[in-house]
Amino acid sequence: MGLQRRTFNTGKYSTEHFYLCHYRPKSSGQHDRLSRSLLRFKDGYEPDVRAWLDCSVAELSKLFINSNATVIHALGHDEISSSETDTLGKLCGRLRDEVGLWDGRLALSKTHTTSKLSLLGMKARSAEIGECYRANKDQIHSKRILVIDDILTTGATMTAIIDAIHKVVPSASIKIFTLALCEHFSDLNASISLQGNNFSWTSYQGWLAAEEEGEYEESYDSLCRRISRDQF
Numbered sequence: 001m002g003l004q005r006r007t008f009n010t011g012k013y014s015t016e017h018f019y020l021c022h023y024r025p026k027s028s029g030q031h032d033r034l035s036r037s038l039l040r041f042k043d044g045y046e047p048d049v050r051a052w053l054d055c056s057v058a059e060l061s062k063l064f065i066n067s068n069a070t071v072i073h074a075l076g077h078d079e080i081s082s083s084e085t086d087t088l089g090k091l092c093g094r095l096r097d098e099v100g101l102w103d104g105r106l107a108l109s110k111t112h113t114t115s116k117l118s119l120l121g122m123k124a125r126s127a128e129i130g131e132c133y134r135a136n137k138d139q140i141h142s143k144r145i146l147v148i149d150d151i152l153t154t155g156a157t158m159t160a161i162i163d164a165i166h167k168v169v170p171s172a173s174i175k176i177f178t179l180a181l182c183e184h185f186s187d188l189n190a191s192i193s194l195q196g197n198n199f200s201w202t203s204y205q206g207w208l209a210a211e212e213e214g215e216y217e218e219s220y221d222s223l224c225r226r227i228s229r230d231q232f
Contacts, residue, residue: 001230003059008152008176010159013166016175018063020055021230023151023180032232037223038180041087042150051223052179053091060146060177061099068142070104071095072165074149074157075133080110088148101146107139108161125156133164140165145174153182 001021008017023038024030040048073088075081082089082105089105096103110132147161158176165172218226225231 001228003063004181004230006181008155008158010155010162013162013174015162017152017178017181018060018176019152019178019181020052020059020227021180022232023182024232025182033218034226034230034232035180037218037226038151041179044087047218047220048223049087049090051220051227053087053094055224055227056091056177056179057094057098060095064095064099064101064146066100067144068102069144069146070102070107070141071146071148072104072107072140072161074147074161075108075110077114077116080113082106082108088150091148095146102141104139104141104145107136108164109134109136125154126159129156129160131160133160135161135164135168137168140169140172143169143172145169145172146177147174148177150178151180151182152176152178 003018003020006017006019008015021034024032024035026035037048038052041052071092073082073092076086079086082092092103092105095101111134112132114128114132145165147158147165149158152158162174165174
């Protein structure tokens with residue numbers, strides 16, 4: 001299946017959003033093995049980290065090989081700057097070494113840690129993440145920028161990051177990549193418009209992403225097949 005593509009609108013800006021597959025939270029009643037693997041990736045478990053990183057690099061290399069673009073990643077709720085050991089930081093490093101993108105891990109910071117956004121609805125997320133992101137122009141090496149995150153849910157984090165980048169690089173050309181797109185979150189009062197593939201969105205407030213993984217076993221090869229086929 002490869003990279004899936006859609007349009008992400010913040011109200012101010014519109015950009016392309018690329019992603020590998022869809023995520024179904026446990027609270028949706030349709031939690032599946034692929035979604036469980038993504039949570040294991042977020043927590044640093046193997047072989048999930050290796051599978052998601054390898055699939056991401058393989059697909060993104062088709063779009064960005066030797067491209068003059070800076071790759072920047074979203075920060076966790078308890079982070080104020082990038083860590084070399086976090087999984088998204090590892091993806092940035094791989095894209096630098098294997099695809100030739102500029103490493104912009106130091107380009108983004110937060111003024112303070114935040115509450116876990118997975119426990120909040122759309123409006124609360126926007127209020128919590130708000131103005132906390134800051135972009136460092138000196139660490140953005142090109143106007144072409146790829147922003148990466150693990151799951152796009154409401155778009156509140158991505159909107160805050162895009163706004164922070166445009167404050168220091170007004171003419172930035174930004175694309176988004178996430179490992180997955182959450183199927184089960186919408187808010188009729190949201191200013192964010194999500195357009196793309198024709199699947200059903202179910203209104204749901206405050207889903208819980210920090211779910212217990214329970215008993216789990218999946219091989220690296222099997223995970224890569226599930227990811228590449230968006231196979232639940």
